[in-house]
Amino acid sequence: MSEAPRIIRKKTGNFLEDFEPGQVFRHKLGKTVTEGLFTTFTEFSMTTNPLSKNARYARAHGFDGLVCPPGLAMLVAFSQTVEDISENARANLEYIDMRFGAPVYVGDSIEVETKILGIRPSSSRPNLGIVHVQSTARKNVGESGEAVVMAWQRKVQVYKDDEAAEVKAGEIEPDAIECDPWLPDYDGSRDYKALAHLSNADTYFEDFEPGTRIEHSRGRTITSEHIALTAILDNTSQVHCNQYMIDLDPSQYVGGQLIVYGGIPFVLCLGLSCPDVADNAISDLVYTTGRHTAPLFAGDTVFTATEILGKRDLDGRPDLGVIETRLLGHKFVRAEGEENEDAPAGWKKVEIFSLDRAIAVKRRSHYA
């Protein structure tokens, strides 16, 4: 160019002072689930429910084909909200009342909108506050129809851009979003038993006992693959993928290194626990509450446990029952002299994730 150009630097995302109760964001992009996305995440997470692995099995249960595991459906939907809601967040505080509706298949296009429910400035930290939001994810059905696939709330701690700016504090009631789990009909004429060898034999509704805690045997080490996994979800937050930014001022960032996007341990914990808890799940119903309790870095190995909190019948579905669980994720870090009781010598156990999770599970009486 013949003379010095005018430089443009765009701001991305919103800050605390940009939100107000009742405001609605229809998020950009939308995302079509391809077989590439489906396989990358389903297999990364080590999910073992055959509904997400074997199309013959899924169709025989009344689904249209391979079913997105709940963790992937959640990540596709959730990540659409990041730029508008949490690009300038310090931390995601809590997942609330995360409900599942229509199943997500390969080929579905997911679009998401979010309503701001509440804003509360921090009393002690003038540059921060908490934003409470309600999000709804829909998929297109045919030419013009649509179905709700997920609805949830979350609370997120967001920075102010200008400490002096006015914050529009307040709180409104959430909308009543219809998001009922779609469960395929039980069809007595089908030979479900002929498929029973394809899932674990000890994970039917009858097998779960409240008051027990299952220590899942498998662990999985996270590598620098997390950078690509985060990008595939359209999460562009720089703390996950921009090493130069970290190198310029490591002390500004948690652990002084790239941090793994919370969605990665979220799906991995669901997957690692699957063989013992969800191999015969027909659908996840609701995550009443969930949170990340410690950061994860490349090189860490993730382990999980599940507490069985309760079990109950499911109205109108004698073939199914509901188990109420708490999914817990942890890792071990070297900590000579600071070992805790659950860790071997030289190591400390660190809880990283907790999710209260209700699952609709098949009964052996009807399926095996």
Add this chain to the structure above:
Amino acid sequence: MSEAPRIIRKKTGNFLEDFEPGQVFRHKLGKTVTEGLFTTFTEFSMTTNPLSKNARYARAHGFDGLVCPPGLAMLVAFSQTVEDISENARANLEYIDMRFGAPVYVGDSIEVETKILGIRPSSSRPNLGIVHVQSTARKNVGESGEAVVMAWQRKVQVYKDDEAAEVKAGEIEPDAIECDPWLPDYDGSRDYKALAHLSNADTYFEDFEPGTRIEHSRGRTITSEHIALTAILDNTSQVHCNQYMIDLDPSQYVGGQLIVYGGIPFVLCLGLSCPDVADNAISDLVYTTGRHTAPLFAGDTVFTATEILGKRDLDGRPDLGVIETRLLGHKFVRAEGEENEDAPAGWKKVEIFSLDRAIAVKRRSHYA
């Protein structure tokens, strides 16, 4: 939970004393081949046969679409047997009579069963023995049909859980499994020559000369990507993906680090040798014997060579011929003072893989 929960730890996989001759395992899960899985492995392996790269070429040869390369078909089928048969194995000793049947396409769902043929306790090591198995992989065809895609035997060295437990030693005859290669008809009205520029011109049946050894030019370095590649195959063995387990007691594990799943060099050796050996293959027929002769780790670079052992006509197919080959994989390790004759100063060549492999190859007379 209000009181300390009862802790449940599940055992996965079987031990030497759990097997008996004649026992049949119908393996869990099953696996649908998606375009994500297809592309990940086909491209990782650097395969160059256009049947697996170019759908127009594949259809013009009489296939339904892109054809799974033999290494991928094998890995999808084989990995389904790992949890039941070799989760508690020390080593996979030998692949035997591994035959290919129906081609595997994107969308096919593969399910596998395994019969225990023999069990032999080790005379010198009371905690080990050899299990000899026969596995058959089928795909669904239409609503209720099925076709055998692969059949094979293998011998695997398996640990006992309890050294004092009785072993049900014995050996039975293998079943006669029909698994004939599906070869598309030669159709003289098709203009195969119009496609001949898409494959290497010097790899027709006429080009192979028994008694030659082809040193394939390409090498490929393995990275920590092997962890995700192993998970995508449903192989959950912890020695491939759980760094914490290794760190707790490195001396217990080969090389004191995560070991690369043997399936990874298996497909990579097939792919690296493809441009010189299998660019004009129409199908792999049988792997009479094969074994892994040294472990592979992240950072190693894999190279290959192929010995042409023989060639012969194929009954009823004047357009094709069979070449009998031995595929060899190797790597180089730094070994100051221990160099061997095939390696440069400071390095030692280490054989990692050997596979006796018969391939049906197009004749130039009919196709180019």
Add this chain to the structure above:
Amino acid sequence: MSEAPRIIRKKTGNFLEDFEPGQVFRHKLGKTVTEGLFTTFTEFSMTTNPLSKNARYARAHGFDGLVCPPGLAMLVAFSQTVEDISENARANLEYIDMRFGAPVYVGDSIEVETKILGIRPSSSRPNLGIVHVQSTARKNVGESGEAVVMAWQRKVQVYKDDEAAEVKAGEIEPDAIECDPWLPDYDGSRDYKALAHLSNADTYFEDFEPGTRIEHSRGRTITSEHIALTAILDNTSQVHCNQYMIDLDPSQYVGGQLIVYGGIPFVLCLGLSCPDVADNAISDLVYTTGRHTAPLFAGDTVFTATEILGKRDLDGRPDLGVIETRLLGHKFVRAEGEENEDAPAGWKKVEIFSLDRAIAVKRRSHYA
């Protein structure tokens, strides 16, 4: 084998003396775009144009489904030419008049041919010369039709195999290849505005101002993932994937380490700049010139800027306009005492890529 086999080592690719003006290469393989390939690259590059993310949006604009981003279309086409043209190249010097035609969709099979336009030996370096080529990529359409998807020229610096061999120097005129951009019709009856929230609101034709330079905010660190990304494109050049070759003689190779294939920063620069420049692009039209100006290695973080060089109407399309841009890529390297003006203390900014790029962009007047 009973006696020592005869050893065969094949030469791959062509050398300077193998080319002559007018020569035509119909390249091997061809490549079908799967959903695995599509997702891997689209998401790696962090592209944000919904035409490549959301099939509902793409169909509503008159496309058949998800549209390959221009960088991916280019890489699939370009990489097919590597073995014949640049396997033995020292450097790719320039991309010239790279034009886009028919859109590329999942399922399309791309085949490419290249004509040698010119050969010029180096006057100062007897083992090198410049080859000027013209390549055309076509996709199959239906049973027997085809459409040009891209046409381009490039200049590449190629080694001689034998310094004494004669070089067939000369230069011929390029062919006139028809490769006009396929732009979906504007249909006034469609409710485009109902989709406008899915793309960035400030990237319509009206928003661009010649003489400005946009510093895109996002950076992305490259990991060893580049090895697999290169293989997925059928680029088999050993300098990208063979660590052993580098280790044998590091001083022979740029940086003494594996170098990242230029196609990787090419797509990444397009993607990182997308939210500010191409979110409302309907098609890339032409890359008049482009070049890689410095190498990239694993661990580097890529940043981009775009200069708006000009803007103009597009004949017959009042709904669209053309913006002429220069896309620039850069990275920062530690350089204590050698900082340049655009870099913070201890760092030096290094330009890695430049591409002159004309894009057809939607007008707000018609779409939002």
